[in-house]
Amino acid sequence: MLRGLRRRHARRRGRPELTYRELAAATGWSHGIIGEYLSGRVLPPTDRFDVLIALLGATPAEQGALATARDQVEEARRRALPAPRPVPRQLPLDVYGFTGRAAQLAQLDDLLAGGRTAVISAVAGTAGVGKTALAVHWGHRTAGRFPDGQLYLDLRGYDPERPVAAADALAGFLRSLGVDPPAIPDGLPERAALYRTVVAGRRLLVVLDNASGADHVRPLLPGSPSCFTVVTSRDDLAGLVAREGAGRIALDMLSPAEAAALLRALVGARAERSPGDAAALAESCGRLPLALRIAAELAVAQPEAALSELVAGLRDERRRLDLLEAAGDPRTAVRAVFSWSYRRLSAGAARLFDLLGLHPGRDLDAYAAAALAGTGLAEAGQLIEELARGHLLERAGPGRHTMHDLLRAFAVENATDAHAALTRLFDYYRHASASAAATLFPYERERPAVEPPGSPSPPAEELGGWLDRERANLVAVAGYAAGHGWPGHCVDLSRALWRHFEVGCHYQEALAVHASAARAALAAGEGRASALASLAGVHWWLGDFRQAETRYAQSLAAAREAADPDGEARALGRLGVVHERLGDLPKALDCLREALELCRRTGNPHGTGTQLVNLGALCRRLGRFEEAARHQLAAAEMFAEVGDLRLRGYALGNLGALRSTLGHHTDALVHLTQALADCRAAGDPGGEASALAALGTVYLRLSRHPEALDHLRRALAASRETGDRSLETETLNGLGETLRAMGQPDSALARHRAAHALTGETGDQYERARALDGIACVLDADGRTGQARENWRTAADIYLRLGVPEAERVRARLGE
Numbered sequence: 001m002l003r004g005l006r007r008r009h010a011r012r013r014g015r016p017e018l019t020y021r022e023l024a025a026a027t028g029w030s031h032g033i034i035g036e037y038l039s040g041r042v043l044p045p046t047d048r049f050d051v052l053i054a055l056l057g058a059t060p061a062e063q064g065a066l067a068t069a070r071d072q073v074e075e076a077r078r079r080a081l082p083a084p085r086p087v088p089r090q091l092p093l094d095v096y097g098f099t100g101r102a103a104q105l106a107q108l109d110d111l112l113a114g115g116r117t118a119v120i121s122a123v124a125g126t127a128g129v130g131k132t133a134l135a136v137h138w139g140h141r142t143a144g145r146f147p148d149g150q151l152y153l154d155l156r157g158y159d160p161e162r163p164v165a166a167a168d169a170l171a172g173f174l175r176s177l178g179v180d181p182p183a184i185p186d187g188l189p190e191r192a193a194l195y196r197t198v199v200a201g202r203r204l205l206v207v208l209d210n211a212s213g214a215d216h217v218r219p220l221l222p223g224s225p226s227c228f229t230v231v232t233s234r235d236d237l238a239g240l241v242a243r244e245g246a247g248r249i250a251l252d253m254l255s256p257a258e259a260a261a262l263l264r265a266l267v268g269a270r271a272e273r274s275p276g277d278a279a280a281l282a283e284s285c286g287r288l289p290l291a292l293r294i295a296a297e298l299a300v301a302q303p304e305a306a307l308s309e310l311v312a313g314l315r316d317e318r319r320r321l322d323l324l325e326a327a328g329d330p331r332t333a334v335r336a337v338f339s340w341s342y343r344r345l346s347a348g349a350a351r352l353f354d355l356l357g358l359h360p361g362r363d364l365d366a367y368a369a370a371a372l373a374g375t376g377l378a379e380a381g382q383l384i385e386e387l388a389r390g391h392l393l394e395r396a397g398p399g400r401h402t403m404h405d406l407l408r409a410f411a412v413e414n415a416t417d418a419h420a421a422l423t424r425l426f427d428y429y430r431h432a433s434a435s436a437a438a439t440l441f442p443y444e445r446e447r448p449a450v451e452p453p454g455s456p457s458p459p460a461e462e463l464g465g466w467l468d469r470e471r472a473n474l475v476a477v478a479g480y481a482a483g484h485g486w487p488g489h490c491v492d493l494s495r496a497l498w499r500h501f502e503v504g505c506h507y508q509e510a511l512a513v514h515a516s517a518a519r520a521a522l523a524a525g526e527g528r529a530s531a532l533a534s535l536a537g538v539h540w541w542l543g544d545f546r547q548a549e550t551r552y553a554q555s556l557a558a559a560r561e562a563a564d565p566d567g568e569a570r571a572l573g574r575l576g577v578v579h580e581r582l583g584d585l586p587k588a589l590d591c592l593r594e595a596l597e598l599c600r601r602t603g604n605p606h607g608t609g610t611q612l613v614n615l616g617a618l619c620r621r622l623g624r625f626e627e628a629a630r631h632q633l634a635a636a637e638m639f640a641e642v643g644d645l646r647l648r649g650y651a652l653g654n655l656g657a658l659r660s661t662l663g664h665h666t667d668a669l670v671h672l673t674q675a676l677a678d679c680r681a682a683g684d685p686g687g688e689a690s691a692l693a694a695l696g697t698v699y700l701r702l703s704r705h706p707e708a709l710d711h712l713r714r715a716l717a718a719s720r721e722t723g724d725r726s727l728e729t730e731t732l733n734g735l736g737e738t739l740r741a742m743g744q745p746d747s748a749l750a751r752h753r754a755a756h757a758l759t760g761e762t763g764d765q766y767e768r769a770r771a772l773d774g775i776a777c778v779l780d781a782d783g784r785t786g787q788a789r790e791n792w793r794t795a796a797d798i799y800l801r802l803g804v805p806e807a808e809r810v811r812a813r814l815g816e
Contacts, residue, residue, distance in 0.1 A: 100258030128290030157212030214239030357411030361473030371428035487520035529559035543725030583765030649678030689718030
């Protein structure tokens with residue numbers, strides 16, 4: 001097509017075709033890229049396409065048709081290309097010196113060939129027998145058989161306080177497989193169904209470690225024969241064998257030969273020179289891999305001692321434990337090794353080991369260890385290294401360590417100052433979270449004012465990354481604190497983390513923390529308004545406006561009861577926005593005005609600017625354009641004064657949308673371009689998407705349809721990524737209007753119907769009427785006037801009930 005335009009242009013001029021050099025001089029592009037465009041190998045971007053076809057003499061009418069054709073080509077190519085899928089590689093490091101288990105490895109190979117789920121279970125429930133080591137080692141050995149990756153999760157099934165719920169496990173797997181967090185359903189059955197859909201046809205290995213029973217893992221089993229699952233448990237998981245046809249691999253202690261081989265691999269020449277002592281040491285350890293590894297480290301740490309001395313010491317330790325424990329307990333051998341190793345630690349390392357078992361999370365760094373032990377950072381790091389050398393801690397990533405569940409249980413038994421240590425730990429997490437909020441969102445008043453803990457905290461420049469690394473621990477700490485006597489810490493974590501969760505779209509984590517905080521606030525006797533408002537925010541982000549309305553109303557009542565004007569203003573402002581979405585604009589106006597007055601009265605400039613933005617947006621919807629402009633200008637100036645680039649972008653974006661509504665499109669583009677830049681600079685993808693959508697609307701009004709389509713499509717993708725269902729609905733309607741203007745009624749109808757379906761879930765009344773109006777326009781143009789009139793009548797009724805100017809436009813269409 002482009003080459004045809006080039007030839008026609010030449011004929012009309014009566015001159016040879018423009019050369020690549022001439023085209024390059026006229027456009028400023030390289031010769032090579034022009035050749036790519038004219039050969040058809042590269043599709044020109046929208047802006048370059050417009051320049052090129054105008055340069056080649058396309059008429060205005062042709063330019064619109066050609067732009068539509070170009071976008072259809074792009075859409076077809078986009079549909080034809082498979083979206084890149086993440087390839088998770090979640091297996092832990094392979095076990096150093098893995099020895100033996102040849103029969104079990106062969107069984108796993110056979111089960112893989114037969115497509116059956118594998119269950120690695122321990123004989124007599126013995127921990128430390130090497131279930132995880134076998135699963136991980138086999139997973140690394142067969143990684144090439146699973147090109148779509150490996151999923152791994154420690155379910156902590158035998159931890160009475162902190163097992164991983166199946167719903168939480170599914171959420172983590174779905175995120176790892178590329179599902180946007182907002183698209184993850186709330187319910188367990190829905191998550192399990194989506195998980196089975198996502199993994200269907202993929203060659204994936206799924207390792208479910210430390211399951212408590214069949215019901216724990218059943219929702220996590222893929223439904224596709226292309227996936228292979230390995231489950232480890234102390235239980236025999238008879239239910240999985242009977243119902244799902246899993247193959248069971250019973251794992252007992254190592255054979256004498258395997259145990260001796262492992263000691264030779266770990267200890268080296270001494271074990272080879274003294275095979276009798278090595279065999280005796282293996283028997284003293286019950287031939288359990290975990291115990292053998294710890295004993296081997298004891299031997300390596302004492303190179304001058306004979307193995308016979310270590311054997312004698314372990315026998316003495318076992319006799320001591322035998323007096324305290326029931327005879328025949330299979331854990332006695334492991335406990336003997338733990339106790340012997342423990343008693344050889346320095347006093348500081350032994351104390352830290354005791355306390356590490358108390359940590360509610362899965363792993364920790366030196367800062368958390370320092371908080372538990374009440375030491376400095378350097379000392380904590382040295383003690384961690386001592387424990388890691390003795391295999392009492394395992395590395396879980398750069399600067400992070402975790403603990404085997406059997407060691408955790410042993411450590412907790414010896415902890416003596418648990419309450420004080422946990423208080424220090426929770427103080428640390430609370431203070432670091434509040435410091436991170438102050439660093440990242442310095443204008444927010446909704447965060448706790450807490451005293452610095454006695455232990456060190458990360459420096460300010462590391463706090464953003466710290467929040468990301470510690471997110472899972474913060475959720476675990478909040479839940480534990482709420483239920484075990486630290487309700488105030490949970491409430492403070494909720495207050496510190498709400499904005500981080502909001503901006504980062506961490507919906508499931510937010511739901512867990514804020515729900516815990518709402519319960520804890522009752523026990524703490526304070527902070528209920530904040531916790532309820534944050535919980536309401538989760539429902540708002542997920543598009544459940546009706547539930548958000550209920551929670552914000554509860555937050556408002558709690559704030560008024562507590563005489564908390566900041567909390568009252570926050571609840572009123574958010575409640576006003578919810579009322580606007582649900583169609584009660586007078587009530588929305590009252591709430592926003594009251595919130596604005598409260599913020600002014602309490603001297604809260606940031607809150608004042610926020611309410612001005614929301615009030616201005618509502619006034620624009622009601623047709624009060626001068627009032628709307630005043631509010632947005634005042635908000636933009638206020639945010640510029642306090643230095644909040646992000647919300648200045650929101651105010652300018654709303655001002656740009658207003659100017660476009662009034663027909664001042666050049667001004668609108670200036671404001672919206674600045675809004676886009678502000679939101680990008682502030683790292684706010686939601687604000688960036690909103691500015692893109694508004695720019696698309698301006699380009700539509702300017703009849704620059706390709707640019708409108710490009711901006712709206714980008715906004716739609718971003719809204720789905722961030723989970724902003726309000727913006728998704730608005731953008732779908734904008735795309736429908738643009739496609740209708742471009743002469744693509746079928747595509748337009750599909751977009752409006754998708755928007756209409758979304759409003760059925762969210763309750764957004766304005767966008768519902770807008771979708772019905774768009775559907776009616778397409779139907780009317782197609783000659784289906786009766787159906788069109790039905791949709792217009794419903795749209796007119798909604799617009800009239802809202803009291804917005806669009807009502808007259810739709811009524812005029814009905815009259816026509």
